[in-house]
Amino acid sequence: MNIKIIGTGSYIPEQNISNFDFINHAFLNEDGSPFGYPNEVVIKKFKGITGIENRRYAESNQMTSDLAFLAAEKAIANANIDKETLDYIIFAHNFGDVKSGTIQSDMIPSLATRVKNKLNIKNPKCVAYDILFGCPGWIEGVLQANAFIKSGMAKRVLVIGAETLSRVVDDHDRDSMIYSDGAGASVLEASNDESGLLSYESATFATDEANFLFFGKSYNNDLDQDVKYIKMYGRKIYEFALSNVPCAMKACLDKSGIAIEDVKKILIHQANEKMDEAIIERFYKLYDQAVPKDIMPMSIHDLGNSSVATVPTLYDLLLQGKIENHEINKGDVVIFASVGAGMNINAFVYRN
CATH class of the missing domain: 3.40.47.10 (Thiolase/Chalcone synthase)
Structure with missing residues (x-):
């Protein structure tokens, strides 16, 4: 089931x-x-x-x-x-x-x-x-x-x-x-x-990586320093994501038994266009393959990074035909993947 x-x-x-x-x-x-x-x-x-x-x-x-x-x-x-x-x-x-x-x-x-x-x-x-x-x-x-x-x-x-x-x-x-x-x-x-969730991976990296995203004071020293805001070490997150997300995606796909050639779309958390592109490129490199055209739909250009909302919103927009040059059809295999505060990584392979 x-x-x-x-x-x-x-x-x-x-x-x-x-x-x-x-x-x-x-x-x-x-x-x-x-x-x-x-x-x-x-x-x-x-x-x-x-x-x-x-x-x-x-x-x-x-x-x-x-x-x-x-x-x-x-x-x-x-x-x-x-x-x-x-x-x-x-x-x-x-x-x-x-x-x-x-x-x-x-x-x-x-x-x-x-x-x-x-x-x-x-x-x-x-x-x-x-x-x-x-x-x-x-x-x-x-x-x-x-x-x-x-x-x-x-x-x-x-x-x-x-x-x-x-x-x-x-x-x-x-x-x-x-x-x-x-x-x-x-x-x-x-x-x-045969549709549905086929395999998944999930992990928390909480040693050196735990505080890559955190609550910190404003950069304006004239403001109340006890008021905290979302902060991040962008370079560390970038390096962490490139090292770990492709491996998690590969482990997930291998577990599903689906061939890399049969993956139609990859829906990745809309965090940063360059980082997402680098993750996908490294993922395909693990299979010694080039990245296929139109494999990764993006919504970040117009919607920004809405954290937990990016992946389900992107999927809904795809199903509605609202992402230009992209569509998902019955039977298509899709990889969902994300990375974020924790530092947490997860992914699942899904047959539409």
Whole structure:
């Protein structure tokens, strides 16, 4: 028995923020000193490395659980199921609900419970809980859904990935331009045919790598140093990802028994265009093959990095035919993969 995705949905906030909206930001070095060159140069370098031109921010009256509800509602409708038949709601995020203009995270009750409430699901046996697993959280939620369904603990599971990273960034850190807001959701159930999840890999590297992403003070020394923002050691993450993600993907694919030539698409966490391209190139190099054309659809150019939302959103957009020059058809083999805070890595091979 496999498990398969029977419905998808995503919510992309309407507020579009272009790179040039950062033209007047006072970007600083870690020690608080100015760069010494204009923001036009910062933006040009940023675009060349990350591929990001635009990103989406939630409206001021929206929080992470609101975006998640909108994506979940679409996924349930797309699956054409009775919402009361859901056995679990698994919600992957990192920072909870953070109201616009505040610095405090709110996770009581859990965001999964809030979504269940917004969906007006009455069934008390629909268990709702959150997971914190960095950017790979949605994929990890799918792996947990797989375990629940295969063990007989559940028949249907709703897995959500949502985040409002725009609320937890340091405006004086140029890395703030990477992050965005969004939500993606999927409904999963048992598959009686050859479709579904075929194999998976998951790992946490928590020695030297544990704090590559962390909460740290603003680069502006005049601001309250006790207020923390999302920070990262970008070069270390890049090197870590290139060393470990391709190997995890290969282990996963080899376990599935699927030949590399039969993989139609690779949906990788939309973290950084250059890093994602390097990961895919190294992955194919492990098989002594060149990267096929159009193997890796991307959404980061216009949507930015919305953490746990990037992979389920990308998959939903592909199924809707909204990613130019890319499509997924019945029977296609797809690799899903992600890397993020923890440092966590996971992947699964899936037959559509």
